[in-house]
Amino acid sequence: MTEHRTFQWPQPLAGGKPRIWYGGDYNPDQWPEEVWDEDITLMKEAGVNLVSVAIFSWAKLEPREGEYDFDWLDRVIDKLGKAGIAVDLASGTASPPMWMTQAHPEILWVDYRGDVCQPGARQHWRATSPVFLDYALKLCRKMAEHYKDNPYVVAWHVSNEYGCHNRFDYSDDAARAFRDWCEKRYGTIEAVNEAWGTAFWAQHMNDFSEIIPPRFIGDGNFMNPGKLLDWKRFSSDALLDFYKAERDTLLEIAPKPQTTNFMVSAGGTGLDYDKWGYDVDFVSNDHYFTPGEAHLDELAYSASLTDGIARKHPWFLMEHSTSSVNWRPINYRNEPGELVRDSLAHLAMGADAICYFQWRQSKAGAEKWHSAMVPHAGPDSQVFRDVCELGDDLNLLADKGLLGTTVVKSKVAVVFDYESQWATEHTATPSQNVRHWTEPLDWFRALADVGVTADVVPVRGDWDGYDTVVLPAVYILSEETSRRVREYVADGGKVIVTYYTGLSDERDHVWLGGYPGSIRDVVGVRVEEHAPMGGDFPGAMDHLDLSNGAVAHDIADVIGSVAETTRVLETFKADKWTGFDGAPAITVNDFGDGKAVYVGAKLGREGLATSLPGILDALGVETPAEDDRGEVLRVERADASDENHFVFLFNRTHDVAVVDVEGEPLVASLAQVNESEHTAAIRPNGVLVVKL
Known part of the structure; x- marks a missing residue:
């Protein structure tokens, strides 16, 4: 792999000062020329x-x-x-x-x-x-x-x-x-x-x-x-x-x-965007929200992955939506507050440019029902008022010194790999219900549930510079990546390896001798075969319980043996005839100066959140106090001198979240600050930005 191109960022117009870039796709050729002047007047009003x-x-x-x-x-x-x-x-x-x-x-x-x-x-x-x-x-x-x-x-x-x-x-x-x-x-x-x-x-x-x-x-x-x-x-x-x-x-x-605009999202795995990232002067991304309960978490995960592809240089949010899109079977709208909240979440994760598709909503063509900064209803609309509010917020944050800061590095990295996803898409695999891309997202969400905001890092990235690394269903481990894992743990690193990791090399040739073949000594377990689970045949095993209360679905590993240096943290609970009752499910192994946890089943977000306190404790990883877990996603940006240090707090729930406030509140969208008590109440879809 060649070196990344030298980072270059679009500079302000002559006489202007650096700002957070704000705007969107503009298609004046769809409109008569007399509309252009009105557009520019509204752009100025919105802060574009x-x-x-x-x-x-x-x-x-x-x-x-x-x-x-x-x-x-x-x-x-x-x-x-x-x-x-x-x-x-x-x-x-x-x-x-x-x-x-x-x-x-x-x-x-x-x-x-x-x-x-x-x-x-x-x-x-x-x-x-x-x-x-x-x-x-x-x-x-x-x-x-x-x-x-x-x-x-x-x-x-x-x-x-x-x-x-x-x-x-x-x-x-x-x-x-x-x-x-x-x-x-x-x-x-x-x-x-x-x-x-x-x-x-x-x-x-x-x-x-x-x-x-x-x-x-x-x-x-x-x-x-x-x-x-x-x-x-x-x-x-x-x-x-x-x-x-x-x-x-x-x-x-x-x-x-x-x-050129990438399409990085949790399931957006068509191109190897990390490889593409080597050839742009600055990374840009188009991201459209996932409706429902995963909305904020998937957005934050995808933005963190984009930040990883950009190697923590500023990146450009080239497209997202003010509200509904036009290409889903059901095109859900943004809920109140989400227009501002979503943009600030991308900003928190390293974007120095916030842009939409598109400026003015089309009146004809295939995307006429796609929302825009100026909707069909015109400027007298909540969408445009929110667009103007966001423009004010971005200008304020720029004035306060946000430009020049980058995302503060987490202690935990979750690794994502495009080629592992491609390999798991094959139609002849242990289970068609198992893919790589779902597992990093589940780990990111489960870590957030226990109060840890992880960085998402491409497999080519510098994940071995983190205190703790999660390798979630990273199906392909080349000899080079296997060497990196071994040296990282031997030198004192802490790794969490899951089922479906290290099954094959870069040619999709299976590593022999038991899974995960190329790092079996690191994790201290030897998996003999997979046990897929499902409900497509009556009486087939469809789940497995764990001793900590978690439940495994879709697939589990048959761990035939563990090393002398390995300690079993959790076991499976099942009928005797299954062969799983009492079998190892989660283990921890000492390897060199480091430790490796192995998670031998697909547990989903809920099962991972249940298991993480025990896993992190076994690795010696500190976690926030129980009162600080789950409700709020905390992301920080700071410059090298720490003179400018910003904290973004996002409510992940549909209840009011009360948080302690340290520093100067700058942006409070659907949030109320109690200055005398140094607290804030953040409503659903709300966000608070403070400067320490």
Whole structure:
């Protein structure tokens, strides 16, 4: 893996001072020109200081092949800049115009059954098409040449949400590119055969020409897992290569800080965003809330993962929603207070820019029911009043010194791995109810339940610099990662390892000798087989009780033996005939100067929260007093000197949470501060920000 690009952040307009960037996607080409002046007036009222433009404007920028029209965009950018509103300018290449697909249908991506994706929505292009790349780079060059000296353009927004719809393409272009990718990765066809285990089912290949994409193989059949894992790697890399070509074309002519918007969320695992993070000047993310009881926790988890991908540099929240989206079967609205609360949660987790999709809600098109900063109801609406309140809050926090601070490092890191998720998606696994991505989220939430706000760190990140590390169902452990685990614990680190961790190496070859094969000596247990659980067959085991009251579902480990240095913390309770009664469920092992806990079952958030006090005590990890657990999520940002130190307190419950207040209250959304008693009552969906 190469080094990260040097961090660069969009700078304020001439004469301005650094602020928290605030705004959203702006689509003036959807509106008559007389609306533009009203938009800018309202932006100033709301405190907006940046908008992203031209993201889906290719058909207006190049209405016919080779004919470019920048006049309308020039007028918009000039109006914005003179009003003090900076521009994050898109390359405009996210979706090709109709004239292009009419002339060149060969740029359209193909699904695994061979059906061609027709134009009519967006992202109907294939990343491996040399024809489409040529057109996209021509537009990039024109955009860069035209706007290279524009003082109001502070950043490049390269394309948009790569892979949102075109992650996989099974065309002949993709087949050729996949062969080239495999040859570059492995060097010889013999190495590919070894990696993919092609001795199984007579899949041996004699040369690279026999490599084909994992196209339709018949309903109910099983694709080669090594091939499928590499296909997911290749598909992420193919889009990354396309992005880098656009990026380099723009920067060669017009050097400005550049980014492309990721889609980091708990379940957003289509691309390897940590790998992509090496190639942007600053990380940006689009995040949309999960409705219901997980809303705040999933948001905080995803924002923490984004902060981990950014390696704790400031990052840019490029899109989120003021209220409902348009793409779910049921598009729930934000509850009162959540517009402000959600934005401040991203801010607490390291974002120095808070932006929405979009500025003005569309009156036509596929996203007309997606909420915006100015809703259909207009500025006389609660949404717009909240938008203005948030703008005031962000300006106040900037004035008080928030810029220049970063998220204070937690003592606990929860590790996430894109490739482990991809490997667990295969259709031939111990249980289709078990995936990697759910486990880090459960651990983040359970730790919050006992008063610990963890950092979420990618597997390539610096997790071995934390006091305690959780490896939750990290299915793939390469030799290098296994070495890091072993050295971390031997040097005094404390690790929590769960079921499904370290089952395979980076080729998805199982580590032999009992699970978790590559770190079995570290955890001090030897798992002989898995015991999946479910209710699809009458009488099948559907759960297991633990001695501490927790309940395991979906899967448990059959721990055949434990090392002499291992102590059993919790056991399973079950009928004798199951073989599980009294068997080890949670253990702790001394290894070198450190300790390793092993959790041998899927316990869910509730079971983990029940088990964590005992686990952390066995590791010697201090936890907050019982009165400080669970109700409030506490996140801190500070600068290197600790002169500017901010504490964000978020109510995680639907009851009023009363907290002690130390320092100067700055923002109180749905919160009431009692200055004489140094306490605050935070209502549901409320947040309090204080400066120590």
